[in-house]
Amino acid sequence: MNVKHSALTPLGVMVLALLREGDMHPYEMVRLLRARRDDRIVPITNGTLYHTVSRLHGRGLIDEVGVDRDGNRPERTTYTLTPAGHAAVGDWVRRELGVTGRTTFPVALAEAHNLERYEALELLRTRRTLLDQELASLSQALDGAAARDVPDQYLLEVSRHRILLQAEIAWLDDLIPRMASPDFAWGPDPEHLPAQRKARQND
Incomplete structure (x- = not known):
């Protein structure tokens, strides 16, 4: 699929970056983004996030991997990152991090660890x-x-x-x-990220 990464919104990039940490449903994405205070740099509402997830899915950047139901709560679809989505994060950050005159730098900086x-x-x-x-x-x-x-x-x-x-x-x-400096922690640690996510949700 030919995907134009330049058309990604900052929120779309942040959703893709979250899924690089592991599969999750939109409700968890909202909680994590707010727990990390990413709503300081990108407006986040339930509506905009669900719309963003729908667009990313339609473009083949993410895929459904399951549907969960917890008691009487609505069903929650869990999403995973596709290879195209994985590449899109790095491409977007790579393009935005080293330039000036754009309002997207805070998001590129927040996601720089994906490079x-x-x-x-x-x-x-x-x-x-x-x-x-x-x-x-x-x-x-x-x-x-x-x-x-x-x-x-x-x-x-x-x-x-x-x-x-x-x-x-x-x-x-x-x-x-x-x-x-090698003492400056950098990059994701796939073995520990799920535990980190749960810890942040419980804060």
């Missing part, structure tokens, strides 16, 4: 270089505006942008060497 450590580091270094170039260009523009006595009221957003760029560059300068 090999060396690849995630390379992409973050690329982003660091682009941010530095953007900061230099922005600073030059601000200096030019000051030389022309442009009133500060017209430069508020640009000044804010420069501060945010400086802060993220400093954060990356701290993160990258820490992340490069």
Whole structure:
């Protein structure tokens, strides 16, 4: 199946990434995403998640593996990740992690552990270089505006942008060497993830 990974929504990527940890039903997905506070970076409602799951299933990125019924509760369909879905996560994160100017970076960063450590580091270094170039260009523009006595009221957003760029560059300068260390835990551990999921649900 020819799947356009670029059409994936951030929530779709997060659902696929959850299923890389193990099979689960949408109710469990919602609980996990909220327990991990992923609703800070992507709006999550039961309706949007179930719609996302339906779309992913229709595109062959996930597949049904069973239906459970617990007492009088509605039936819950359990889903698994297909090979195409597995590849889609890495492709999406790979495309979004190393670039600037997009609103999807927080999701790409949250799912960066789905890439090999060396690849995630390379992409973050690329982003660091682009941010530095953007900061230099922005600073030059601000200096030019000051030389022309442009009133500060017209430069508020640009000044804010420069501060945010400086802060993220400093954060990356701290993160990258820490992340490069073998002491920095990285990547999924399939043997322990199911237990971790249950522990988070009980928090």
